[in-house]
Amino acid sequence: MSDRTERPQPAPDDGLAGEGQAGTTGQAPPRTDLWVVVPAFNEAARISTTLSALAAQTDQDFTLLVVDNGSADTTVEAVRAFAGCAPFPVHVIDEPEKGVGCAVDTGFRHAVAAGARLIARTDADCLPRPGWVAAARASLEAGAGMVCGRITARHDEHGPAGRAFFAAVVALAGAFGRIRPAHRGDGSLAPYRMHAGNNMAITAELYLACGGMPRRPSPTDRLFLNRVRATTAAIVHDRDMIVENSTRRIRAYGVVRTAKWYLDRGSGPLTPDPR
Structure with a gap:
């Protein structure tokens, strides 16, 4: 791994697409080869800042697809x-089957059916830095099958100490993932390196070839990464592809319970969704 490093049909589009917007601004119509997929569930309090971060991208030549997973807000x-x-252009589709894996898989397959060649994903409580789309596109067009980047704590949730603590937790989790026996089995074409699903991009071809995102509640990122590792070695880590991550699960669960949740050991008496 280099260091740059039978499912249901999609629900109908709800008609929010803004294909005519480019004409009103005098810009060329956006291409449809790169789509950004954002799964969302009851994110009314946070999604506007995510949308603003996407609107601030240096590369705005993409289509945005929000997959609503049954929000009640x-x-x-x-x-x-x-x-x-x-x-x-902005589209919204519904995914009634609960689980972030279901929402992501439906969104990716909808984008592919609409002509997407490249697909990036972030979450509705995350803030992609301005160069995020540009970095993802550059890595994929340079030959990567999948590209993932760095995650850091959101600045509006923590001060310097909190962000440093989050970085340490991510580093420890990544180190454990590399030595975990389940990640070192035969059949993988690339070594394991922890990647966050809220900061990744993949070619449509590879997404279909690996079988796609597991259709289940979170956590799904590790399972998906292992599907990709079993399909290709062309997985790239790009340090210029940065997303500010919400840390509300750590605040709600605590470090130990969060670690157990990420290891797929369940959330015990806690709700799977910390909201």
Whole structure:
């Protein structure tokens, strides 16, 4: 791994797409080869900042797809309001089957069916840095099958000490993942390196070839990465591809319970969703 490093049909689109927006600004119509997929569930309090971060990308030549996973709040309304002034086309689809894996898989397959050649993903409580899309595109067009980047704690949730603690937790989790026996078995074409699902991009061809995201509740990232590792060695880590990550699970669960959850040991008496 270099260091740069039978499912249901998609639900119908709800008609929020803004294909006419480029014409009103005098820009060329956006291409449809790169889509950004954002799964969302009851994220009305946070998704607007995620959408603003996407609108601030240096590369805005993409289509945004938000997959609503049965929200009971005003998540969809927030996306609808954003779509009216977004600098790129915006679509929303519904995924009634609960689980972030279900929402991601439906979104990726919807994008592929619509013509996407490259697909990036972040989450509705995350803030991609301005060069995120550009870095993802550059790595994929340079030959990577999948590219993942760095995650750091959101600045609006923590001070310097909290962000340093988050970085230490991520480093420890990554180190454990590399020595975990389950990640060192035969059949993998690339060594294990922990990657966050909220900061990744993949070619449509590879997504279909590896079988896609496991259709289940979170955690799904490790299982998906191992599917990709069993399919290709062309997995790249790009340090210029940065996403600021929400740490509300750590605050809700504590470090030990969060670690158990990420290791797929369950959340015990705690709800799987810390909201």
